[in-house]
Amino acid sequence: MKKSILSKWPFLCLAIFIGLAAAIVEGYISIYMMRVVDTTLAGDRVLFYTQARTLILLAILLLPINIVLSFAKGLYKYKSLTSVKISFMDRVFKKNISEFQKDNNGLYISAITNDMNIIENNYVEAIFQITMNIITFVVGIIVIYSVSPIALFVGIGISAFSTLLAVALSKPLQRHQVQRSKLFEGYTSYIREVLGAFSIIKANNLSAKVSKDFFIKSKDIQYKGYVIDRIYTYFLSIQRLTTNLSFYGIAGIVIYMAIQGRITTGGVILIINNMEKVIFPLMQVSEWLPKIFSVKSLFVNMDEILESKDLKVETVELESFNNSIELKDVSFGYTEDLILKNINLTINKGSKYLIIGPSGGGKSTLLKLLRKYFIPSKGSIKIDNIDISDISKSSYFNKIANVEQQVFLFEDTLKNNLTLYKDYSDEEIDLAIVRSGLTEFVQNLPNNLNTMLYDNGRNISGGEKSRIAIARGLLANTDIIFLDEAFASLDSKVAKEIENTLLKLEGITVVNVSHIIFDETKKYYDRVISVAGGSVS
Ligand SMILES: Nc1ncnc2c1ncn2[C@@H]1O[C@H](COP(=O)(O)OP(=O)(O)OP(=O)(O)O)[C@@H](O)[C@H]1O
Numbered sequence: 001m002k003k004s005i006l007s008k009w010p011f012l013c014l015a016i017f018i019g020l021a022a023a024i025v026e027g028y029i030s031i032y033m034m035r036v037v038d039t040t041l042a043g044d045r046v047l048f049y050t051q052a053r054t055l056i057l058l059a060i061l062l063l064p065i066n067i068v069l070s071f072a073k074g075l076y077k078y079k080s081l082t083s084v085k086i087s088f089m090d091r092v093f094k095k096n097i098s099e100f101q102k103d104n105n106g107l108y109i110s111a112i113t114n115d116m117n118i119i120e121n122n123y124v125e126a127i128f129q130i131t132m133n134i135i136t137f138v139v140g141i142i143v144i145y146s147v148s149p150i151a152l153f154v155g156i157g158i159s160a161f162s163t164l165l166a167v168a169l170s171k172p173l174q175r176h177q178v179q180r181s182k183l184f185e186g187y188t189s190y191i192r193e194v195l196g197a198f199s200i201i202k203a204n205n206l207s208a209k210v211s212k213d214f215f216i217k218s219k220d221i222q223y224k225g226y227v228i229d230r231i232y233t234y235f236l237s238i239q240r241l242t243t244n245l246s247f248y249g250i251a252g253i254v255i256y257m258a259i260q261g262r263i264t265t266g267g268v269i270l271i272i273n274n275m276e277k278v279i280f281p282l283m284q285v286s287e288w289l290p291k292i293f294s295v296k297s298l299f300v301n302m303d304e305i306l307e308s309k310d311l312k313v314e315t316v317e318l319e320s321f322n323n324s325i326e327l328k329d330v331s332f333g334y335t336e337d338l339i340l341k342n343i344n345l346t347i348n349k350g351s352k353y354l355i356i357g358p359s360g361g362g363k364s365t366l367l368k369l370l371r372k373y374f375i376p377s378k379g380s381i382k383i384d385n386i387d388i389s390d391i392s393k394s395s396y397f398n399k400i401a402n403v404e405q406q407v408f409l410f411e412d413t414l415k416n417n418l419t420l421y422k423d424y425s426d427e428e429i430d431l432a433i434v435r436s437g438l439t440e441f442v443q444n445l446p447n448n449l450n451t452m453l454y455d456n457g458r459n460i461s462g463g464e465k466s467r468i469a470i471a472r473g474l475l476a477n478t479d480i481i482f483l484d485e486a487f488a489s490l491d492s493k494v495a496k497e498i499e500n501t502l503l504k505l506e507g508i509t510v511v512n513v514s515h516i517i518f519d520e521t522k523k524y525y526d527r528v529i530s531v532a533g534g535s536v537s
Pocket residue numbers: 101334335339357358359360361362363364365366
């Protein structure tokens with residue numbers, strides 16, 4: 001993840017270049033300020049006017065440079081943060097369905113929201129601030145050196161002390177930052193859960209329990225934030241004390257040197273002015289450094305979340321499905337316990353299969369294996385004699401359509417929800433609408449197919465959602481359609497009609513897991529498979 005931010009170094013370099021120009025101009029401003037003071041005190045009018053004019057011109061020049069610097073900073077932050085967020089999402093979607101399902105979603109949500117905010121403030125911003133402060137510091141040192149090297153050595157002493165303090169402080173901060181990130185994971189998934197179950201919580205009078213649980217979870221996070229702030233406070237107080245004392249010390253030395261006549265009055269002003277430019281950036285660097293170190297552990301944590309443990313190389317692109325899918329001695333379990341045991345089954349192209357069986361018997365699990373969401377623990381699944389594990393997921397997913405009971409609808413038009421952003425002709429879309437029993441529904445919508453669906457289809461019924469899922473499956477024009485309890489929310493008339501349509505699809509293989517069995521349609525299946533106790537019959 002860190003690499004995706006660092007890959008945007010050209011934008012940082014641009015900002016550094018402009019920042020350097022700004023610091024050099026500021027350096028010249030303080031030198032001309034010194035000259036103006038000294039020529040005034042010397043009573044040299046002609047030289048005063050020349051120096052004062054240059055001083056004003058430099059001050060005016062600083063304005064556009066600072067504006068461009070602010071644009072460059074914005075560009076660097078925009079590019080870096082977009083890059084890290086895109087890289088995060090890319091890696092999430094590179095994970096296997098099985099791997100993703102094992103994790104708690106809260107983990108990802110927390111990483112992309114809370115951890116990303118910390119990365120923005122404590123890493124991307126910190127890198128910019130540190131580099132700018134180093135530039136200001138270096139220019140300040142050069143300017144002071146040109147007047148008094150002794151004052152400069154005192155400044156370097158302070159720098160060493162502040163940096164050591166920053167490094168020492170980063171250790172406990174790193175630990176607390178990781179602990180806070182872990183707390184955020186649980187907190188995020190809890191919020192997602194309770195908001196998702198809003199109506200159940202209200203209807204069962206569970207609000208008081210939710211409030212109590214929420215208080216416990218948010219209290220822990222707030223406390224961790226308090227601990228982190230406390231460490232920063234100790235750190236900042238010590239740091240301010242040392243820098244203030246150093247500043248007074250340097251001011252004393254410079255005034256003493258002026259009394260002895262070793263530097264001019266303008267020189268005193270220049271050194272005091274630039275000491276601020278040396279000490280303040282140091283203070284800033286030592287404030288930002290612990291933050292950068294503390295983010296290191298967040299990157300490690302994110303890389304762990306995003307790491308794909310599936311190292312299987314898929315070498316075959318499935319061009320077509322011609323004959324059959326063969327399951328040979330297939331066993332599978334989510335854990336050590338096997339859910340499916342030594343399954344032998346052949347699914348022929350174009351045939352229609354009804355899968356029935358008791359709840360928890362393993363029907364959906366069998367579908368998950370056929371859909372390549374999971375790979376068998378033992379045995380093999382071969383499609384036209386090619387092992388499913390060797391076939392690339394994308395080419396396999398192009399050949400299958402999945403109709404689930406839980407339908408997800410994007411916040412978009414009904415048309416895009418049906419086509420899933422692929423190109424189909426109007427005739428194809430109309431046919432899928434008719435076949436899935438959606439004709440009347442679409443006609444009654446205010447903007448027909450262009451009607452927007454919001455919030456996962458909150459304003460449409462469960463049955464309408466199911467029919468949208470079935471229409472998607474039909475429209476996809478795939479060789480195989482897998483249905484998992486797709487008719488559960490439909491009335492028997494509509495369900496039977498849709499089932500009939502599916503059973504009449506020529507050349508398309510249909511595997512339908514269903515509790516709902518109609519005698520009228522059951523006989524048209526080529527085979528009814530019962531899955532119970534881990535076996536098929
Ligand atoms: N992701 C999972 N992790 C662990 N166990 C699981 C997972 N999914 C299902 N199981 C378990 O596997 C067994 C079979 O579940 P499966 O969903 O395949 O049954 P099913 O026959 O489809 O049941 P139903 O008809 O109730 O949907 C069950 O005991 C279930 O608890």
